[in-house]
Amino acid sequence: MRRFNPELWSGAAMLAVMVVAAGPALFAWAPTRIPHPLWVGLFVVMLLALLAGIWGVDEPQRLSLRVHGPFGVAVLASWALVLGAGGRGIVAILLVVTVSVCPYIAPLRAGWWLIALNQLVLIAAFVPWRPLPDPPWADASEVLIELSMFGVFYLLIQAASLLSSAALLREQQARRALAEAHVELQAASALLAESTRTNERLRISRELHDLIGHRLTVLTLELEAAKHRAPAGAAAIPHIERADAVARELLSSVRATVGELRGRDGALHETLQRVVRDLPGPRVVLEVDETLELDEERTVLLVRAVQEIVTNTIRHAHARELWIEARATASGVLLRSRDDGRGAREVVPGNGLRGLQERFEAFGGSAVFEGAGGFSVTARLPVDAGEASGAGIREGSSGLASAASPRPTEAGAAVDRGLG
Numbered sequence: 001m002r003r004f005n006p007e008l009w010s011g012a013a014m015l016a017v018m019v020v021a022a023g024p025a026l027f028a029w030a031p032t033r034i035p036h037p038l039w040v041g042l043f044v045v046m047l048l049a050l051l052a053g054i055w056g057v058d059e060p061q062r063l064s065l066r067v068h069g070p071f072g073v074a075v076l077a078s079w080a081l082v083l084g085a086g087g088r089g090i091v092a093i094l095l096v097v098t099v100s101v102c103p104y105i106a107p108l109r110a111g112w113w114l115i116a117l118n119q120l121v122l123i124a125a126f127v128p129w130r131p132l133p134d135p136p137w138a139d140a141s142e143v144l145i146e147l148s149m150f151g152v153f154y155l156l157i158q159a160a161s162l163l164s165s166a167a168l169l170r171e172q173q174a175r176r177a178l179a180e181a182h183v184e185l186q187a188a189s190a191l192l193a194e195s196t197r198t199n200e201r202l203r204i205s206r207e208l209h210d211l212i213g214h215r216l217t218v219l220t221l222e223l224e225a226a227k228h229r230a231p232a233g234a235a236a237i238p239h240i241e242r243a244d245a246v247a248r249e250l251l252s253s254v255r256a257t258v259g260e261l262r263g264r265d266g267a268l269h270e271t272l273q274r275v276v277r278d279l280p281g282p283r284v285v286l287e288v289d290e291t292l293e294l295d296e297e298r299t300v301l302l303v304r305a306v307q308e309i310v311t312n313t314i315r316h317a318h319a320r321e322l323w324i325e326a327r328a329t330a331s332g333v334l335l336r337s338r339d340d341g342r343g344a345r346e347v348v349p350g351n352g353l354r355g356l357q358e359r360f361e362a363f364g365g366s367a368v369f370e371g372a373g374g375f376s377v378t379a380r381l382p383v384d385a386g387e388a389s390g391a392g393i394r395e396g397s398s399g400l401a402s403a404a405s406p407r408p409t410e411a412g413a414a415v416d417r418g419l420g
Contacts, residue, residue, distance in 0.1 A: 018097055032086070038084075049074035071106070074098060083125050092125070099158045099162050100165045102114055111162040122154055126151075175280060176315060184307065186279075187303050195296070223247060268294055268302065268326065269289065272303065282317075282321055284324065288326045289326065289328050302326060305379060317342065317343075318341050322337065332382040335378075343371040344371035347375075363382070365380045
């Protein structure tokens with residue numbers, strides 16, 4: 001079942017408000033100053049322009065004709081609609097809608113300028129609609145009071161809508177920043193834990209080699225010397241030979257254990273699961289070969305790659321779910337990811353994605369990005385046959401280990417190595 005999306009429902013509610021506000025003029029229940037088909041056409045233009053502006057927005061502070069052009073058309077259409085309706089009814093709510101959308105498209109100060117211009121439009125629409133007294137100077141105070149109440153009412157509504165949208169936008173940006181910092185912190189923690197485990201294994205292997213290994217070697221030499229110095233046919237010779245065999249077998253076991261400790265690599269699926277664990281959003285579904293083990297350098301590469309993929313999804317995709325898969329192939333490791341965000345017609349890699357490409361290329365691999373139907377990454381990490389039998393990769397037959405980060409609840413600078 002798909003997760004509740006408040007942004008989608010808020011957009012539907014805004015559409016309903018626009019239809020209700022424009023309803024009397026839209027369905028010809030109230031007269032308009034301009035031809036009715038033209039008024040309906042302007043309403044459609046405003047609606048489509050708002051959708052185009054909101055859909056294309058990425059960063060409110062970045063000037064873009066693709067975003068601000070449609071929004072400007074929507075503002076002009078809203079002015080024409082209010083003037084064309086003569087200020088009747090609640091059609092002025094259309095101006096409030098443009099103000100509430102403004103913080104998502106333009107800086108906050110632009111919203112205040114828009115409110116000021118909307119007030120002028122309201123006055124221009126209200127004055128001709130309100131008949132002047134006869135003679136004109138009679139009851140002028142009543143007209144001014146009514147005009148002031150009308151203007152102040154919509155001024156307060158617009159200011160409240162602008163500030164509410166700005167506060168909501170700041171909260172969303174703070175949540176995204178928190179999620180990015182969480183991913184960076186988890187990645188740094190996972191790499192630190194893996195490095196600690198590796199160092200501990202190396203320390204234990206050195207202790208086994210330097211202490212027990214050397215003493216067992218001395219013991220076998222002493223037993224060999226005792227066997228040669230014992231008189232021929234002595235009753236102690238069989239015992240010395242058995243002790244020597246046990247000592248040599250124990251020495252061989254210690255050497256094998258030391259070699260295994262030095263060559264053993266951490267389970268990759270545990271390290272990657274730690275990176276996406278407890279992520280506030282989006283929901284991450286991770287599938288990794290259970291027995292996939294890499295050396296430390298390749299583990300760092302994949303951890304940083306997953307970190308960049310998740311961070312990129314949080315920052316740009318506006319996705320609800322992200323799928324990541326890492327599995328062993330005949331030539332190495334395949335890392336794939338896909339989200340259900342809006343994607344991009346043309347993918348222009350930023351610093352993070354370029355860094356990801358460069359890291360894989362440094363190992364002789366590749367990384368390809370696609371923006372159709374959500375954003376996807378396909379990265380290949382080749383492993384030589386010699387590495388495959390040693391510290392490079394070990395492929396087992398246990399299939400995949402799957403984990404999903406918990407669904408988000410409603411509720412710093414970390415270590416970075418170039419994937420940003």
